[in-house]
Amino acid sequence: MKIGAVMFFTAQSMRPAPLARALEERGFESLWVPEHTHIPSSRKTPYPAGGPLIRPYYDIMDPFLVLNSAAAATKNLRIGTGIALLTQRDPIVTAKVVSTIDQLSDGRFLFGVGNGWNQDEIENHGTAFETRHKLARERIEAMKAIWTQEEPEYHGEFVNFDKMKQWPKPAQKPHPPIIVGGAFPYAARRAIRYGDGWIPRADRLEKDGVGVIIEKFRVMAKEAGRDPASLPISIFRVPENLDQLRFCEEIDVDRVVFTLPAEPADKIMPIIDRWADLKRRLEAG
Numbered sequence: 001m002k003i004g005a006v007m008f009f010t011a012q013s014m015r016p017a018p019l020a021r022a023l024e025e026r027g028f029e030s031l032w033v034p035e036h037t038h039i040p041s042s043r044k045t046p047y048p049a050g051g052p053l054i055r056p057y058y059d060i061m062d063p064f065l066v067l068n069s070a071a072a073a074t075k076n077l078r079i080g081t082g083i084a085l086l087t088q089r090d091p092i093v094t095a096k097v098v099s100t101i102d103q104l105s106d107g108r109f110l111f112g113v114g115n116g117w118n119q120d121e122i123e124n125h126g127t128a129f130e131t132r133h134k135l136a137r138e139r140i141e142a143m144k145a146i147w148t149q150e151e152p153e154y155h156g157e158f159v160n161f162d163k164m165k166q167w168p169k170p171a172q173k174p175h176p177p178i179i180v181g182g183a184f185p186y187a188a189r190r191a192i193r194y195g196d197g198w199i200p201r202a203d204r205l206e207k208d209g210v211g212v213i214i215e216k217f218r219v220m221a222k223e224a225g226r227d228p229a230s231l232p233i234s235i236f237r238v239p240e241n242l243d244q245l246r247f248c249e250e251i252d253v254d255r256v257v258f259t260l261p262a263e264p265a266d267k268i269m270p271i272i273d274r275w276a277d278l279k280r281r282l283e284a285g
Contacts, residue, residue, distance in 0.1 A: 001253060001255065001282075002029035002030065002254060002255040003028050003029055003255070003256055003257075003258070003275070004023075004028060004029050004031060004032055004256075005019075005030075005031055005032070005258055005259075005272070006034065006257050006259055006260070007032075007259070007260040007261075008033075008034060008057070008262040009060065009066045009262070010060060010061065011061075013056075013262040013268075014264055014265040014268045016067070017069050017070060019031070019070070019260075019268065020070035020073050020074045022269065022272055023077055024074045024075070024077040026273075026276040026279070027276070028077070028275075028276075029077070029078055030080055030255070030257070031078075031079055031080070032081065032110075032112065032257055033066045033067055033079075033081060034063065034081075034082055035060070035081060035085050035088075036057050036085070036118075036121065037085075037125070038121065039053055039057050039118070040118075040121055042120050043120065044119040044120050045117055045118050045119040048117060055262075056262040059262065063081050064081070064097050067079040067080070067081070067101060068105075071101070071105035072104075076108075078110055079101075079105060079110065080179070081110070081113070082112045082181070082199070082257065083113050083114035083181040084111065084113050084114070085114060085116045086113050086114070086115060086135075086139050086140065087115050087125065087135055087136055088116065088121070088125040088127065091139040091143050091146075092142075092146065092161070092166070095143040095146040096166060098111055098143070098170065098175075098176060099147060099167075099169055099170045100168065102171045102176050103168050103170065105171075106171060107170075107171035107176075109170075110177055111175075112179045112181055112234075113136070113178055113180055113181065113195075114182055114187070114199075115133055115187075115190075116132065134158065136190075137190070137194060138154070138156040138158050138159040139158075139159055140194050141159075141194065142161070143175075147169055147175040148175065150165075151164065177196035178194065178196050178197075179191075179196060179199055179234060180194075180195035180197070180198055180199065181199035182199070184200060184213045184216065184217065188200075188213075188216075188217045191217075192217075196232075197231055197232045197233065197234060197254070198217060199234045199235075199236055200233065200235055200236075201235070201237050202235045202236065202244075210235065214233060214251055214253070215251075217231075232254030232255065233255075234253075235255070235256050235257065238257065238258050240275065242278055245278065245282050246282065249282070258275055
């Protein structure tokens with residue numbers, strides 16, 4: 001089972017290059033960065049975790065620039081958006097960004113995607129909140145065409161372009177894995193329809209929580225004609241708990257991702273070292 005970390009990088013937090021090196025030196029598999037272009041002062045949608053949004057949501061740096069810095073400082077660490085908000089991104093521009101970072105990282109990019117929950121933020125980008133899921137699907141389909149075809153074209157309800165040329169193509173073939181984030185069952189269905197994996201959150205890591213949901217997801221994949229092995233599961237926000245990590249291994253979770261706070265190195269490094277110790281104990285059996 002792979003282990004990665006996710007972090008909101010801000011101007012005050014530990015920088016991506018030294019953090020990435022620290023993770024790679026300790027044998028961690030990946031570094032993930034969320035995305036928020038901005039946070040509107042208005043609030044149509046409550047924060048899912050309750051209460052006001054924490055400051056890193058609107059302090060966060062651009063994920064692709066952060067990840068490129070991390071990739072340049074490492075050799076093997078995988079880098080991922082955790083997650084990129086497709087409802088706020090032009091698909092032609094995003095296809096170019098993804099291809100470029102995949103080339104510059106020698107095929108280490110993981111494209112975590114999602115559709116977003118913050119209605120105000122999404123609508124500031126000209127997206128109708130009610131139709132955001134179909135818009136995101138069309139953008140994924142359009143990007144796949146751009147990445148895999150010599151002269152792609154796409155004609156949908158929301159995305160529409162005639163034959164075009166765009167290079168570079170991604171280093172990974174046919175493209176970086178598209179790992180769909182979100183809750184069961186709706187995001188799980190989207191992952192099965194157009195994804196290469198699913199990212200649920202570790203709200204309840206026990207048999208009647210995430211364990212049941214993952215089993216339902218695999219049944220749903222089979223019913224849709226997808227091989228569950230082609231849809232690896234990455235659980236985000238896993239707790240610092242050896243028994244729960246072992247449970248994730250038992251149910252064949254492909255990857256777990258722990259959260260680092262948006263803090264300087266003196267606060268971050270002890271957390272990383274504790275996780276490195278957990279990793280060693282997990283591997284020891």
